Structures are given as C-alpha cells and as structure tokens.
Amino acid sequence: xxxxxxxxxxxxxxxxxxxxxxxxxxxxxxxxxxxxxxxxxxxxxxxxxxxxxxxxxxxxxxxxxxxxxxxxxxxxxxxxxxxxxxxxxxxxxxxxxxxxxxxxxxxxxxxxxxxxxxxxxxxxxxxxxxxxxxxxxxxxxxxxxxxxxxxxxxxxxxxxxxxxxxxxxxxxxxxxxxxxxxxxxxxxxxxxxxxxxxxxxxxxxxxxxxxxxxxxxxxxxxxxxxxxxxxxxxxxxxxxxxxxxxxxxxxxxxxxxxxxxxxxxxxxxxxxxxxxxxxxxxxxxxxxxxxxxxxxxxxxxxxxxxxxxxxxxxxxxxxxxxxxxxxxxxxxxxxxxxxxxxxxxxxxxxxxxxxxxxxxxxxxxxxxxxxxxxxxxxxxxxxxxxxxxxxxxxxxxxxxxxxxxxxxxxxxxxxxxxxxxxxxxxxxxxxxxxxxxxxxxxxxxxxxxxxxxxxxxxxxxxxxxxxxxxxxxxxxxxxxxxxxxxxxxxxxxxxxx
Ligand code: ADP
Ligand code: MG
Numbered sequence: 001x002x003x004x005x006x007x008x009x010x011x012x013x014x015x016x017x018x019x020x021x022x023x024x025x026x027x028x029x030x031x032x033x034x035x036x037x038x039x040x041x042x043x044x045x046x047x048x049x050x051x052x053x054x055x056x057x058x059x060x061x062x063x064x065x066x067x068x069x070x071x072x073x074x075x076x077x078x079x080x081x082x083x084x085x086x087x088x089x090x091x092x093x094x095x096x097x098x099x100x101x102x103x104x105x106x107x108x109x110x111x112x113x114x115x116x117x118x119x120x121x122x123x124x125x126x127x128x129x130x131x132x133x134x135x136x137x138x139x140x141x142x143x144x145x146x147x148x149x150x151x152x153x154x155x156x157x158x159x160x161x162x163x164x165x166x167x168x169x170x171x172x173x174x175x176x177x178x179x180x181x182x183x184x185x186x187x188x189x190x191x192x193x194x195x196x197x198x199x200x201x202x203x204x205x206x207x208x209x210x211x212x213x214x215x216x217x218x219x220x221x222x223x224x225x226x227x228x229x230x231x232x233x234x235x236x237x238x239x240x241x242x243x244x245x246x247x248x249x250x251x252x253x254x255x256x257x258x259x260x261x262x263x264x265x266x267x268x269x270x271x272x273x274x275x276x277x278x279x280x281x282x283x284x285x286x287x288x289x290x291x292x293x294x295x296x297x298x299x300x301x302x303x304x305x306x307x308x309x310x311x312x313x314x315x316x317x318x319x320x321x322x323x324x325x326x327x328x329x330x331x332x333x334x335x336x337x338x339x340x341x342x343x344x345x346x347x348x349x350x351x352x353x354x355x356x357x358x359x360x361x362x363x364x365x366x367x368x369x370x371x372x373x374x375x376x377x378x379x380x381x382x383x384x385x386x387x388x389x390x391x392x393x394x395x396x397x398x399x400x401x402x403x404x405x406x407x408x409x410x411x412x413x414x415x416x417x418x419x420x421x422x423x424x425x426x427x428x429x430x431x432x433x434x435x436x437x438x439x440x441x442x443x444x445x446x447x448x449x450x451x452x453x454x455x456x457x458x459x460x461x462x463x464x465x466x467x468x469x470x471x472x473x474x475x476x477x478x479x480x481x482x483x484x485x486x487x488x489x490x491x492x493x494x495x496x497x
Contacts, residue, residue, distance in 0.1 A: 013025055013026070013050075022047075023045065023046075023047060023048070023049070023050070024037075024040055024043060024045050024046050024047075024056070024059055024061075025059075025061060025073070025075050026045065027043070027045040027061065028061040028062060028063045028073060028075075029063055029070060029073055030045075032063055032065065032070070033063070034060075034061065034062040034063065034088055034091070034092050034095075035060075035061060035088075036058070036059065036060035036061070036083035036087065036088050037058070037059050037060075037083075038057075038058045038082040038083060040056045040057070040058070040059045043059075054078075056077050056078065057077070057078050058077060058078060058079060058082055058083050059075070059076075059077045059083075060075070060076045060077070060083045060087060060088060060091060061073060061074070061075040061076075062074045062075075062088070062091045062092050062094075062095040063095070064095045064098050064099045064102065065095075065099060066099040066100070066102065066103045071099055071102045071103065071106075072098065072099070072102060074091055074094065074095050074098065076091065131183050132183065132184060134183075135180045135183040135184050136184070136430075136457045138176075138180050139177070139180045139181075139184070139457045139478050139479060140384055140387055140457065140478065140479075142173060142176060142177050142180065142478075142479040143386075143387045143390055143391075143478060143479040143480070144386050144387065144389070144390040145173050145479075146170070146173050146174070146177065146479050146481060146482075147390035147391075147393065147394055147479075147482065148390065149166055149169055149170045149173060150170065150394070150481070150482040151393060151394065151397060151482075152166055153166045153167065153170065154397070168212065171209055171212050171213065172213065174209065175209065175213055175243070177479055178236070178239060178240055178243060179243075181236060181240065181477075182240055182244075182321065182322075182325055183321070184457070193234050193235075193236075194232050194233055194234050194333075195232070195233070195234075195235075195361040196230045196231070196232050196356045196358055196359065196360055196361045197230060197231070197232075197233065197235070197360060197361065198228070198230060198231075198360070199228065199231055199233070199238065199264060199286065199288065199353075200224055200226060200228065200264065202233075202235055202238045202239060202242075203222075203224060203238075203242065203262065203264060203288075204222075204224070205239070206238075206239050206242045206243065207220060207222060207262070209239075209243075210242070210243070210246050214246070214250055215256060217256050217257045217258075218250055218253065218256070218257070218258060218259070218260060219258070219259040219260070220259075220260050220261075220262070221259060221260070221261040221262070222261075222262050222263075223261070223262070223263045223264075223265075224262075224263070224264045225264055225265040225266060227266070228264050228265060228266050228286050229266055229284065229286065229355035229356070230355065230356045230358075230360055231286055231333070231353050231354070231355060231356050232333070232356040233333060233353070237329045238329075240325065240326075240329065241325075241326050241329055241330065241351070242262075242290070244322040244323065244325060244326050245290040245326065245349055246260060246290065247322065248292075248322060248323070249290060249291075249292035249294060249347070250292075251294075251313065251317060251318075252292055252294025252295050252296070252346075252347060253292070253293070253294045253295075254294070254295060258292060258293040258294060259292070259293050260290065260291070260292050260293075261289075261290070261291045261292075262288070262289070262290050262291075263287075263288070263289045263291075264286065264287070264288050264289075265286070265287055266284050266285070266286055266287070266355065267284070267285060267286075267287045268282070268283075268284065268285075269282065269283045269284075269285055270285070270287075270336070270338075270352055279336070279352070279354065283354065283355070284355045285335075285352050285353060285354055285355060286352070286353045286354075286355055287350055287351070287352055288350075288351040288352075288353065289348055289349065289350045289351070290348070290349050290351075291346065291347070291348040291349075292346050292347050292348075293346045294346055294347060295343065295344065296341045296342045296343045296344055296345045296346050296347055297339075297341040297342075297343065297347060298343055301341075302339050302341055305323050305339070306323050306324055306326075306327040306337075307320070307324065308320060308321060308324040309321065309324075310323075310324075326349075326351075330351055330353070333353055333354070334353075334354050335351060335352050335353040335354065336351075336352045337349060337350070337351055337352070338350040338352070372398070372486045372487050372489070372490035372491075373398045373399040373400075373486070373490070374398065374399055374400050374489070374490055374493060375399050375400060375401065376400055376401070376423035376424065376493055377400070377401040377402070377403070377421055377422050377423055378395055378400050378401070378402050378403075378422065378423065378424045378425070378426060378489070379402075379403055379404075379405065379411060379414065379415060379422040379424070379425045379426070380392050380395070380402055380403070380404040380405070380425075380426050380427075381404070381405045381406075381407070381408065381410075381411040381425065381426070381427035381428060381431075381436070381439065382404070382406065382427070382428040382431070382455075383406055383407060383428060383431040383432060384406075384428075385406055387428065387478075388404040388405070388406060389404070391404070391426065391480075391485070392404045394482050394485060394486075395485075395489070398486055398489075400489075403422075407431060407432075407433055407434065408427070408431055408433055408434025408435070408436070408438065408439040409433055409434055411425070411427065411439060411443075412434075412439060412442055412443070415443055415446060415447075415450075416446060419446070419447065420447070422450060423450070423451075423493060424450070424451050424452075424453070424489065424492060424493060425439075425440075425443055425450060425451075425452045425453070426452075426453045426455065426489075427439055427440065427452065427453070427454055427455070428454075428455055428456070429454050429455065429456035429457075430456065430457065436454045436455075436456070437454070437472070440452045440454065440470065440471050440472050441470050441471065443471060444470045444471030448471065450471070451471070451473040451492045451493075451495070452471050452472050452473060453472070453473060453474045453475075453476060453488065453489070453492065454472050454474075454475050454476070455475075455476045455477075455478050455480060456475065456476075456477065456478060457477070457478040473492050473495075474488055474492060476488065
C-alpha cells in the first residue's frame, strides 16, 4: 500500500497473476536486491505510475527478507536530496530489524492459532473420553434393564396388555442401546460386521422401531424397491444411520407435525461432480433417500452438518454427532451422501451405496422364534454383580445350570477345583485384576476343550482380543439380548461334541 497519492487516496500494489510484481516498486521484490534510482524514468523497470500517483523523482526500495523468504518491502521516494549508497545501507539494516519483528509477530500469531487448535482437540478428546466412559457404564446398566424386561415379557401371553407395555419399554431400551453404541462408535472406532445382504429387511425392522417411538403426528411414508440388489453392510450401522436421519427429520418439524419419506431404489451411478471418483461409471448403485417436510437449512449450515459436534440444537437435544456418524459409516462403505435443502422447503438426504457382487451371506441373528435351550453347566464371570446375575438368570430360564463369579481369580480357582464340570465359560472382558482374555488363556491351559465366550462393551477391542486370546470361540457385544445369547450358547455347545 502506498500513501503517496492524492489526498486520502491510497494506492494498493498487488502481484500479477504470474506472481511477479509490476512497475518500479516491484523491481526489488522481483530481484530480491535493494536498489535506488535518482532518475526513475530511465530505470529499466519504469513503465509509468499508477493512476492518481504523485510524480516520483527519486526512489529507494529494500526487500524485507527473513531467511530468504520475502516478508515485505520498504519503499521510499522523493527526499530533499538524492539517495546515496549510505542511505541504501541504513535502510537495509532497518529492513533486517523489520524482518525480525514481522517474523516474531507471525510466530506469536501462529503459536496462538496452534494453541487454540490444541485446546479444541483436547476438549474434543476429553468429551469423547467422558462420553465413552458414561456410555460404557450405561451400556452395563442396560444389560439388566433389557434382560429383566425380556424375562418378564415371557411370563405373559402375546395378547396380554402387560406384555404390550413391556414391549414398548423393550423397544425404548433397545433404542437406548443403539444410541450408546453410537457414542461408543464415535469415541473408540468401530468393529464392523459387514455382510452381503438386502437392505429391505433392515429398513422395515427399523421403521417398526421408529413408528413406535416417534409421535403419531409424524407420518412415515415408505417406497421400497423389493428387488434392490445386495449391499455389503453391518446391520447395526445401517439401523444407526436410519435412526440418526429420522431423528434429525423429526427435530426439524415445526410443532412436531410433518411427513418423513423413505425411499430405496437401484439407479445408475450418479455422475454428479460431488461423486467424482467414488463410483465407477455404468455401475448400478442403491439410492436410499430420507426426505422431510421440516424447516430446512441454509447453504451455510449444509456446509457444516457433517462436522463432529456441529449442532444448532439446544444441549439436551443435540450432540452434533449424528451426521458425523452417518458420514463415517457411508464413507466406509465406499458410498456418498448428497443433501438437498432449502430454508422452509424441507430436507432430503440421498445416500448412495455400491451394489455388492456375489451371493447373499446369511446374518447370524437367530431368527427362530423359540429360544434355544439346554441343560449344561455354564460358568459366568462378570465383576458387576447385577450383570452376572441377569446372565445367570437368563441362562437358568433356558434350562442351564449356572454358577457365577465376580472376578477372574475366583473363576479360575473354581474352574480348577471342579475340573471337567463346566461345559462353557462366559466372561466379561474388562475386569479389575484379571481381564477376560487372560482368564481365557489360563482356562485354556487347564482344559483346552472348554469353549469360552467373551462379552465386551468396547467394540474396538475385538480385533485386539482376536489376535491374542486363545480358547475364545466368540465375542459378544454388550448388552447381549436374550435370544442372541441363547442362540450363540447353543451353537457353541453343539460344535463342541
Ligand atoms: P444434532 O442432531 O445432534 O444437532 P447432527 O449431526 O445429527 O447433530 O446434525 C447437525 C445439524 O444439522 C443439526 O443441529 C441441524 O442444524 C442440521 N440438520 C440435520 N438434519 C437436518 C434436517 N433434516 N433438517 C434440518 N436441519 C438438519
Ligand atoms: Mg442428529
């Protein structure tokens, strides 16, 4: 910027598109060398003056460099007498000082920026750890909640009013389980159990859950193409994606009324720029859309919605994690998301997922309505008494003989004392003293034929455990549902013989 001009008119000097600097003032910047001239019009770089600039009689310019990097320029003009070498030397020294000052100022600014980033990252990490811890404990509490509801539900015939009420409580508790899972996913990274399967049954199951939990003032419309191809996905994750999108859609409804539509169909690869490189052209992909008649969003909001912790909701309603999780899951499937939204015009999320080649892989969920039963003796280990108790209770209901312990050491002692008595050991992973994996190894040493199931609240631990624990047949995620436990226990006991 130059202050020599008409009254209050400042000339701004800017670099050319090719990065070089024009006119006389640019000469020192381009060459990196200080210079002066007392006959500017004869100078090789002179090619006129900016409009409105006063005439230049003498000109001196020194580039300001900090370790070879150009950080500024000192330019002087029109002194009372001509410039000399001495002037050039003085200004050059000044420029060296000036460079140090600029550098120091930039360092301070940069450090401040880094400190801010660090603080923000530390805060996010603290929130993640805290949320993960709470989610872990809450997850453990959900074991008895889900378990006792299931046990009590079985006491009533399907038509009984009490059973219907318990079913509602069960659905809500299941929903809590999914939410907790989401927080654990976010704070630890995720175990995936991807299988080539149809999306349709997952959608219809989730819609049942949502219909039961959303108020009846929200209409749900479904348009599902039953012939849509297979996708390689994890059931829990897809459920989570749908719950997150529907929850947001519901929150976006003014006075709690409106329509949410879900559509699934197979389409050609989208060619839109947004999807550049994601899908090979000419391939078929599944398009899953969730549209709402809610308040919509401004482009500014849309630009930020996938950022973790971005929320426009009050503290009790929003965490800002919902769409970050959706984004993470869809990206991990090699998919893409497109958002259409306008204030007052509602919002539509289009999720594109690649269609998988190959046969359908049956999911391991026990679909048989009747529970698998047995009478073998099972050793249950969990440091939390109430968890051990409910697992014991469930297995007893299924006909098994059960003994429970509250520590790895106690379990090991018992196992050694009653060698050959137990047909199966079910243990928690995270326990003070001895972890589930260590207990498994020691039991395996004592009797390599005894199968072991490890239950854990941390999905991320699975691969870790898988690589070093011996004797472990299955890993189950807490809270384990009765039907799943019944199925897995029976299957492992049957494999044994
Ligand atoms: P949260 O719901 O906890 O705020 P999300 O990541 O799920 O976090 O969403 C982030 C933000 O995106 C929301 O706070 C909201 O402002 C906006 N948003 C998401 N979905 C919709 C929607 N269907 N309609 C309007 N705004 C939405
Ligand atoms: Mg949300």
